[in-house]
Amino acid sequence: MTDRTVNVAPSRTVFIGSGAGFAGDRFDAALPVVATLKNHSGPKYLIYEVMGERTLAIAQQLKRENPGQGYSPWLDRYLPQVLEQCVAHGIRIVANFGNANPQAAATRTHEIAAGLGIGHLRVAIVEGDDLLAYTEPGRLSKYPAIEGTDTDGRELHAANAYLGAQPVAQALSHDPHIVLVGRTTDAALVLGPLIHEFQWRTDDYSLLAAGTMAGHLLECGGQVSGGYFADPGYKDVDNLHELGFPIAEITADGDVVITKADHTGGRVDRATVTEQLLYEMHDPGEYLTPDVTLDISACEVQQIATDRVRVSGAIGRPPPATLKVTLSVDGGWLGEAEISYAGLNALPRAQLAAHTVRKRIALLGMNEPCRVEIIGTGSVHDDDTSSKAGDLNAAASGEYRVRAAVRSASKANAQQLADEILALYCCGPAAGGGVRQSVTAQVSTASILVERDWVEAHTSTRLVME
Amino acid sequence: MKVTLPLHAIAHSRAGDKGNRSNLSLIAYQPAVYPYLLEQITEAKVLQLFAHKGASRVVRYRLDKLHALNFVIDNVLEGGVNDGLGLDGHGKTLSSLLLGLTIAVPDHLARHGENLSDEF
Numbered sequence: 251m252t253d254r255t256v257n258v259a260p261s262r263t264v265f266i267g268s269g270a271g272f273a274g275d276r277f278d279a280a281l282p283v284v285a286t287l288k289n290h291s292g293p294k295y296l297i298y299e300v301m302g303e304r305t306l307a308i309a310q311q312l313k314r315e316n317p318g319q320g321y322s323p324w325l326d327r328y329l330p331q332v333l334e335q336c337v338a339h340g341i342r343i344v345a346n347f348g349n350a351n352p353q354a355a356a357t358r359t360h361e362i363a364a365g366l367g368i369g370h371l372r373v374a375i376v377e378g379d380d381l382l383a384y385t386e387p388g389r390l391s392k393y394p395a396i397e398g399t400d401t402d403g404r405e406l407h408a409a410n411a412y413l414g415a416q417p418v419a420q421a422l423s424h425d426p427h428i429v430l431v432g433r434t435t436d437a438a439l440v441l442g443p444l445i446h447e448f449q450w451r452t453d454d455y456s457l458l459a460a461g462t463m464a465g466h467l468l469e470c471g472g473q474v475s476g477g478y479f480a481d482p483g484y485k486d487v488d489n490l491h492e493l494g495f496p497i498a499e500i501t502a503d504g505d506v507v508i509t510k511a512d513h514t515g516g517r518v519d520r521a522t523v524t525e526q527l528l529y530e531m532h533d534p535g536e537y538l539t540p541d542v543t544l545d546i547s548a549c550e551v552q553q554i555a556t557d558r559v560r561v562s563g564a565i566g567r568p569p570p571a572t573l574k575v576t577l578s579v580d581g582g583w584l585g586e587a588e589i590s591y592a593g594l595n596a597l598p599r600a601q602l603a604a605h606t607v608r609k610r611i612a613l614l615g616m617n618e619p620c621r622v623e624i625i626g627t628g629s630v631h632d633d634d635t636s637s638k639a640g641d642l643n644a645a646a647s648g649e650y651r652v653r654a655a656v657r658s659a660s661k662a663n664a665q666q667l668a669d670e671i672l673a674l675y676c677c678g679p680a681a682g683g684g685v686r687q688s689v690t691a692q693v694s695t696a697s698i699l700v701e702r703d704w705v706e707a708h709t710s711t712r713l714v715m716e
Numbered sequence: 717m718k719v720t721l722p723l724h725a726i727a728h729s730r731a732g733d734k735g736n737r738s739n740l741s742l743i744a745y746q747p748a749v750y751p752y753l754l755e756q757i758t759e760a761k762v763l764q765l766f767a768h769k770g771a772s773r774v775v776r777y778r779l780d781k782l783h784a785l786n787f788v789i790d791n792v793l794e795g796g797v798n799d800g801l802g803l804d805g806h807g808k809t810l811s812s813l814l815l816g817l818t819i820a821v822p823d824h825l826a827r828h829g830e831n832l833s834d835e836f
Binding site: 303304397398399478479481483484485486521524525526527528529530531532533534535546547548549550551563581619620621623625629630631632633634637638653655656657692693694695697 | 777781829
């Protein structure tokens with residue numbers, strides 16, 4: 251029997267900071283994170299999570315039209331400002347800038363490096379999440395959808411599996427400066443480096459659980475460190491304009507401390523960390539990932555110093571035998587438009603405008619479901635039929651905005667509804683103004699579960715040369 | 717003596733989404749409030765709050781060590797971010813609707829968010 255505890259080196263700490271938690275996150279948030287990581291000794295990482303289902307489907311289409319496209323447009327926004335410092339200070343970057351095309355992202359990264367005068371940049375990529383690269387769409391439509399739209403008989407624009415942390419760890423074994431992935435779980439961006447640094451085994455479930463939990467806490471950037479949290483007078487956050495993004499400090503035995511970049515706004519405490527721990531969590535006893543089934547139901551969140559929180563008690567069990575795959579299909583068109591009414595008797599005028607638009611929808615015989623609502627009357631909490639609109643007792647005078655929306659397979663119909671709001675300028679109640687309208691192509695998605703062996707047989711990592 | 721006040725005064729919440737399903741955390745500012753959340757903020761009460769949006773089922777999970785509850789609400793997003801017609805397809809604002817529910821707690825537990833209240 252081998253005793254694994256004997257040869258374990260003194261517990262090292264890995265430092266992992268977040269540079270972005272969604273596509274569109276504050277563009278310069280990573281700078282204080284890099285400045286803080288620079289001062290730490292030990293393995294240091296900076297992660298970017300910038301993928302969404304919608305952007306992935308669009309990226310797949312771009313890639314089909316041009317093999318050099320389909321990587322994240324955010325690569326050019328985020329990477330140039332940190333690349334030089336990260337290389338100079340040994341901070342490895344792990345990011346899903348790959349989107350639909352990690353190879354193209356790597357090529358673009360080399361271009362950026364060359365432009366900055368950085369030579370010999372080592373870029374590793376992970377491929378294999380794109381099922382359409384190695385399977386017929388017809389095979390995928392045989393799987394029942396566990397959530398989302400009915401994709402049967404519709405053209406698939408994208409089919410991407412959520413890969414786990416193992417391929418990320420494998421990519422790191424090429425000793426790169428940067429790892430670019432497409433679709434993985436968000437937590438894999440954190441767990442991958444931990445597996446690589448600590449050589450955690452695939453059945454070290456309690457350690458994998460701790461690392462996954464750390465990843466879950468970091469995956470939305472500032473949402474764990476005071477972003478998306480402030481409620482003035484109830485729970486206050488200082489200096490949101492320079493919100494500090496989080497840094498996780500994790501040891502080989504799975505100790506997890508969450509803190510944030512030095513000299514920044516925001517806060518890291520029990521309340522901010524608990525909100526993020528439960529974010530997008532369904533059954534807290536069963537958070538399924540390709541690496542481990544995470545159970546946070548017995549987790550504890552402990553403040554150990556100012557802006558330092560220890561999170562413990564994550565339990566791990568074996569992962570499921572399947573991987574989640576997101577299928578994307580054409581979602582038709584969303585037509586939207588709005589118009590404002592303000593001042594005395596504004597609400598009755600807005601109500602007349604909404605009534606007029608509903609009459610027009612009936613007159614034109616539009617069969618698609620439409621939503622016509624009045625912003626300012628609690629509409630965002632209301633339903634598509636505005637059944638609660640009377641409950642708020644909104645004042646007759648004030649500022650209200652009438653909004654109409656429709657989803658249609660027909661672009662013309664989507665535009666038609668938007669134009670009915672526009673026509674209120676001359677055909678509607680008095681003094682409406684500020685019309686804005688948009689008609690945008692939509693993506694609908696569904697999730698299926700596929701055998702992991704099949705995807706893993708097609709998953710690979712490699713260094714991309716300049 | 718007990719006072720009745722909005723959840724907003726004594727607990728905080730964040731919404732997350734997956735498809736047409738929302739999860740809403742409900743976290744007590746003070747551990748002593750947690751038993752009152754358990755007692756009064758039931759699955760049935762939350763289902764009723766979101767019934768007009770089509771909510772079909774609510775499952776409530778307990779996180780005793782975090783003095784928090786997690787509500788998972790099926791079919792509440794009217795199609796969600798990819799298929800809904802509302803402005804907030806993610807249902808991000810639904811946490812604020814949850815915090816409008818009222819709760820009765822002993823007056824010494826009344827608060828104004830994280831801060832001591834002199835209103836109650």
